[in-house]
Amino acid sequence: xxxxxxxxxxxxxxxxxxxxxxxxxxxxxxxxxxxxxxxxxxxxxxxxxxxxxxxxxxxxxxxxxxxxxxxxxxxxxxxxxxxxxxxxxxxxxxxxxxxxxxxxxxxxxxxxxxxxxxxxxxxxxxxxxxxxxxxxx
Amino acid sequence: xxxxxxxxxxxxxxxxxxxxxxxxxxxxxxxxxxxxxxxxxxxxxxxxxxxxxxxxxxxxxxxxxxxxxxxxxxxxxxxxxxxxxxxxxxxxxxxxxxxxxxxxxxxxxxxxxxxxxxxxxxxxxxxxxxxxxxxxx
DNA sequence: CGGAATCCATTCGGATACTG
DNA sequence: CAGTATCCGAATGGATTCCG
Numbered sequence: 001x002x003x004x005x006x007x008x009x010x011x012x013x014x015x016x017x018x019x020x021x022x023x024x025x026x027x028x029x030x031x032x033x034x035x036x037x038x039x040x041x042x043x044x045x046x047x048x049x050x051x052x053x054x055x056x057x058x059x060x061x062x063x064x065x066x067x068x069x070x071x072x073x074x075x076x077x078x079x080x081x082x083x084x085x086x087x088x089x090x091x092x093x094x095x096x097x098x099x100x101x102x103x104x105x106x107x108x109x110x111x112x113x114x115x116x117x118x119x120x121x122x123x124x125x126x127x128x129x130x131x132x133x134x135x136x137x
Numbered sequence: 138x139x140x141x142x143x144x145x146x147x148x149x150x151x152x153x154x155x156x157x158x159x160x161x162x163x164x165x166x167x168x169x170x171x172x173x174x175x176x177x178x179x180x181x182x183x184x185x186x187x188x189x190x191x192x193x194x195x196x197x198x199x200x201x202x203x204x205x206x207x208x209x210x211x212x213x214x215x216x217x218x219x220x221x222x223x224x225x226x227x228x229x230x231x232x233x234x235x236x237x238x239x240x241x242x243x244x245x246x247x248x249x250x251x252x253x254x255x256x257x258x259x260x261x262x263x264x265x266x267x268x269x270x271x272x273x274x
Numbered sequence: 275c276g277g278a279a280t281c282c283a284t285t286c287g288g289a290t291a292c293t294g
Numbered sequence: 295c296a297g298t299a300t301c302c303g304a305a306t307g308g309a310t311t312c313c314g
Binding site for chain 1: 163164165166167168169170171172173174175176177180181200201202216217218219220240243244247250251252254255256258259261262263265266269270
Binding site: 055056057068069071072088092093094095096 | 275276277278279
């Protein structure tokens, strides 16, 4: 428990380690991309689109809790970023299909890992959180 | 361009593919965990903490643009979830160090992948986005 | 069916000021 | 140094309504 080190352990910015090496110049666009991709719905939509093209209403059904508004917004964002493709068939009744674009497919693998991790440690996190809340009282 | 398929391509919920298999019952806590872990700052903090323990002000310096408010809030969240550990040394001037907990270290690998992906495809995404904006005008 | 538009509550999050 | 507290604008996001 004692602070054996007399030296300033700070170092920090200068001595970045092996792989993380976030050049701080990149921090900004990393944040941007993360923001685009890391919001509530984008990851879930990308995850759901893995099984193949889906229509608007299918997406709405498979991502429970999403509103039309957020679905539309998120889909447009993802499409503009080139992560998914939108195909509209000019027929009645209208049909629109969303598919994972190549760029999105690359991201999908990471998303799968992240979701897997979330599913794996979900209860552990919940336990920790509740313990912290209990300890606080 | 024509719709050669007469069959309902939907399938969707029933015929989930190989690995994504999001059981829709889990959707909810996945969203929770993703929300906790996927916000602007959590990922960056976890990424930065890889190189070793960091003090409050060091974190503030290494994550440019973060306010004390968000830094405090995010740190407390991460700590309560058991992703990082907080060690306060009762001395003057006070010193507090934040370290990646085992749970956080597991997540860190995925975060690294995600950040790597973001760095990799950042300009591609930007190009797509600008093209879409141009086409819209 | 596949959205877009408006309205409104909640939340996020930065700036500032203050405390131990 | 390491935070907390308050204020307040900006963005998020749901509910509802309307359109092609």
